[in-house]
Amino acid sequence: MALPVLKSVKECGDYSKTVEPFIPQLYDLPYRVLDNVGSIDGLLSVYTDTNPLITAFGASVVLSSIFLVVSEINRNYSQVDRLWSLLPNLYIVHLAVWARLAGVSHSRIDLVATFSTLWSARLTYNYWRKGGYTVGSEDYRWAVLQKYVPRFVWFIFNLAFISSIQTVLLFSISCIPAYAILLSTQFDEAITTADLSYFAIELVLVLSEWFSDGQMWNYQTAKHKYKENGKIPEGFHKKDLDRGFITSGLFAYSRHPNFLAEQTVWFALYQWSCYATNNFYSWTGIGSGALMLLFQGSTWLTELITAQKYPEYKYYKSQVGMFVPTSISGYKGPTPKVIRTSELGKRQEENEKQK
Numbered sequence: 001m002a003l004p005v006l007k008s009v010k011e012c013g014d015y016s017k018t019v020e021p022f023i024p025q026l027y028d029l030p031y032r033v034l035d036n037v038g039s040i041d042g043l044l045s046v047y048t049d050t051n052p053l054i055t056a057f058g059a060s061v062v063l064s065s066i067f068l069v070v071s072e073i074n075r076n077y078s079q080v081d082r083l084w085s086l087l088p089n090l091y092i093v094h095l096a097v098w099a100r101l102a103g104v105s106h107s108r109i110d111l112v113a114t115f116s117t118l119w120s121a122r123l124t125y126n127y128w129r130k131g132g133y134t135v136g137s138e139d140y141r142w143a144v145l146q147k148y149v150p151r152f153v154w155f156i157f158n159l160a161f162i163s164s165i166q167t168v169l170l171f172s173i174s175c176i177p178a179y180a181i182l183l184s185t186q187f188d189e190a191i192t193t194a195d196l197s198y199f200a201i202e203l204v205l206v207l208s209e210w211f212s213d214g215q216m217w218n219y220q221t222a223k224h225k226y227k228e229n230g231k232i233p234e235g236f237h238k239k240d241l242d243r244g245f246i247t248s249g250l251f252a253y254s255r256h257p258n259f260l261a262e263q264t265v266w267f268a269l270y271q272w273s274c275y276a277t278n279n280f281y282s283w284t285g286i287g288s289g290a291l292m293l294l295f296q297g298s299t300w301l302t303e304l305i306t307a308q309k310y311p312e313y314k315y316y317k318s319q320v321g322m323f324v325p326t327s328i329s330g331y332k333g334p335t336p337k338v339i340r341t342s343e344l345g346k347r348q349e350e351n352e353k354q355k
Helices: 009-013 020-035 040-049 052-074 079-083 087-102 107-129 140-146 151-184 193-229 238-243 257-276 283-309 313-319 341-354
Strands: none
Touching: 009 151, 009 257, 020 040, 020 052, 040 087, 052 079, 052 087, 052 151, 079 151, 087 107, 087 151, 107 151, 107 193, 107 257, 140 151, 140 283, 151 257, 151 283, 193 238, 193 257, 257 283, 283 313
């Protein structure tokens, strides 16, 4: 049996009842796939007979190995980045496809898949227009870190974190809570008002990411044009472009509004799973929690590099929250220092004495 037999909806959020009984399937899965590699019907049977969460986790393990090998061969460590916008959605769509093939109710998981597909489309487009899929492109932070880390240590870091933990994280933030929602359809197949509310929240968050990405893209495009020809693009001011980083729009209230929304997207999915399983909290939030920790570390590194490049960034940090807004007035910028006439006179006298 591919899904657990549960007595109550609360048990849909119980790891010991929904995951542990199927762990042996993970060990058998490679052998079953090899035994049926020449038969489409056989592979389809393996797919539908295997717990969908186990199948997805197995796929993430295989992908981790591929990412490790490819990154070490190419000496390019953004292999996971290229699929970051795709894998979470594929894991959720996998659950929806599996439910159809297995004859399980899929209306609620279809709703989740609709949101994740929109999320994926937005992030994939933004990554593409920034050149993320260009041959040789790589996250600039990896190059910075490698300057301070011995080669062998970097390999361990790649093995443990870049290629493995990040890949499993993408599985955890998406497939685990969506799996709980899928299980809950055993007790309530219909889409509820609460489901639609969570769906609406997810759409609003994706929309906010679209706006913040657009604002960042417009600013960076204008800044690069200004550097190339010295002309100030329409809608921008010289002081803003000279500053080197964006402080307007959503960025006047949060230093990283897109990061805030991204973390909230997956936390909302976790909360959705808690609602669906009638639990106040659940193990399904492990991915969302880990993602928040990841953003803390990666954003710290990003800002460390940014502050070294742009003098005003330290002041910006003191006035605007990293993720959550700390003021409703928005960023105003440092107040220009006013030099009084008396101070100018003293400076002139000092200059004359030095002469």
